[in-house]
Amino acid sequence: MKIVMDYKRRTILFGCLLTFVKIWNVISCTGITFTKYHYDPSLAGYRCIPSETAFEVDDVFDPLQCGKLCHLGNICRSVFYKPESNKCIGCRVNPGVPNCDIETSSGSNYFRTKPFYRDKVPASVTDCKDIFENDCSSPSGLYNVTLWKSKKILTVFCDMETAGGGWTVFQNRFDGSVDFFRNSSEYENGFGDKSGEFWLGLKFVQEMASHGKTELRLDLTAGDGRTGYETFPNFKLDNSPNYTLHLDPGTTNIKRGVNVSFSGHDGYHFSTYDADRDVMSDYHCAEVHTTGWWFDDTCQRVNLNGVYSTPGEARIEGAAGAIIHVAFDGLKSLKSARMMFRRM
Numbered sequence: 307m308k309i310v311m312d313y314k315r316r317t318i319l320f321g322c323l324l325t326f327v328k329i330w331n332v333i334s335c336t337g338i339t340f341t342k343y344h345y346d347p348s349l350a351g352y353r354c355i356p357s358e359t360a361f362e363v364d365d366v367f368d369p370l371q372c373g374k375l376c377h378l379g380n381i382c383r384s385v386f387y388k389p390e391s392n393k394c395i396g397c398r399v400n401p402g403v404p405n406c407d408i409e410t411s412s413g414s415n416y417f418r419t420k421p422f423y424r425d426k427v428p429a430s431v432t433d434c435k436d437i438f439e440n441d442c443s444s445p446s447g448l449y450n451v452t453l454w455k456s457k458k459i460l461t462v463f464c465d466m467e468t469a470g471g472g473w474t475v476f477q478n479r480f481d482g483s484v485d486f487f488r489n490s491s492e493y494e495n496g497f498g499d500k501s502g503e504f505w506l507g508l509k510f511v512q513e514m515a516s517h518g519k520t521e522l523r524l525d526l527t528a529g530d531g532r533t534g535y536e537t538f539p540n541f542k543l544d545n546s547p548n549y550t551l552h553l554d555p556g557t558t559n560i561k562r563g564v565n566v567s568f569s570g571h572d573g574y575h576f577s578t579y580d581a582d583r584d585v586m587s588d589y590h591c592a593e594v595h596t597t598g599w600w601f602d603d604t605c606q607r608v609n610l611n612g613v614y615s616t617p618g619e620a621r622i623e624g625a626a627g628a629i630i631h632v633a634f635d636g637l638k639s640l641k642s643a644r645m646m647f648r649r650m
C-alpha cells in the first residue's frame with residue numbers, strides 16, 4: 307500500500323515538474339540555460355537497473371525535456387529516453403562505460419546529463435558511495451569528498467570493486483610500513499599514507515557513519531593466502547571521546563566461533579595507551595597490546611590494529627601484538643586487513 311502511495315505521490319510530483327518544464331520552455335528567453343545533454347550511441351538500447359532508477363515518467367515528448375527533468379532532481383545523474391513510447395527514465399548513476407550495471411530496453415537512448423568532475427568536489431559528494439553513484443566507472447583510489455556535517459574537505463581512499471563498490475576505506479594493513487602504536491589524538495585525527503597503510507581517523511569515521519544507515523565490512527587475508535570477510539549493518543560510533551562501537555550481526559564467509567568475531571566488540575569504547583577506556587580496571591589492553599582498538603572484556607577477539615607480525619605465525623597467548631581475528635585464523639597473525647564502510 308505504501309509503495310502504491312509513494313508511486314502516486316512521485317507521479318504527481320513529476321507531473322508538477324513537467325508543467326514546470328513546459329513553463330520554463332516559455333521563459334527560457336530570460337537567459338537561463340541548462341547543460342547540454344550528451345547522447346551516447348554506444349549505449350542505445352540500454353537503461354539503468356531498477357534499483358538505481360530516480361524516476362520514470364510517461365508522456366515526455368522529447369529527450370531534451372527528459373534531460374531537463376533529470377537536471378531538476380538532485381539524485382538524477384543520467385536519463386534513458388524511449389522515443390516510441392515517450393517514456394523518460396532518470397537514473398541515479400551515470401553509466402558511461404559498458405561494464406556498468408545497466409539493463410537492456412529496446413528502443414531507448416542514453417543521455418549523460420551530469421558528468422562527474424573529480425577535481426571540482428561538489429559539496430554533494432560526501433563519501434565514496436556518492437562518487438560511485440555519480441559515475442559507476444570511477445576506479446578505486448583517492449578522492450576528495452566534502453563531509454556532510456562539518457563541510458570539511460577530506461581525501462579518502464575508495465574501494466570501487468569489492469561487493470558492488472562505493473566503499474570508504476578507513477583502515478588498511480598489508481606490509482607493516484606504518485606503526486599503529488599511536489596516541490588518542492592520532493587515532494582521532496588519522497595517520498599513515500592513504501594510498502598505503504593508514505587509519506582515517508575516528509572523528510571522520512564517526513561523522514561519515516552518522517550520515518545515514520551505514521554498513522561495515524572487514525576484509526582479511528591469512529598467512530596462507532585464504533581470504534575472509536565480515537559485514538555488519540547499522541555500523542556507527544558514539545561521539546568523542548569514547549567513540550563506542552555499534553554494529554549488528556551481518557554476513558560472513560568465515561566459519562564463526564562462538565563470540566570470537568568482531569561482533570564481540572559491539573558496545574565497547576576505543577582505548578589508546580594514553581586513554582584507558584577498556585572495561586578492566588586492573589588491566590590496560592591498549593598498553594599491553596601496543597595499539598588503539600575497541601577492546602572488549604577479554605581485550606581482543608579481533609584486533610586488526612595489532613602490531614604487524616610475520617603472517618601465519620601464531621601469537622603466544624597473553625603476549626602483545628599481532629593482527630588477529632580469532633574466528634578466522636585463531637591467534638595467527640594476518641597478512642592483510644582492511645576496514646571500510648558504505649551508506650546503505
Ligand SMILES: [Ca+2]
Nearest residue numbers: 584586589590
Ligand atoms: Ca583498563
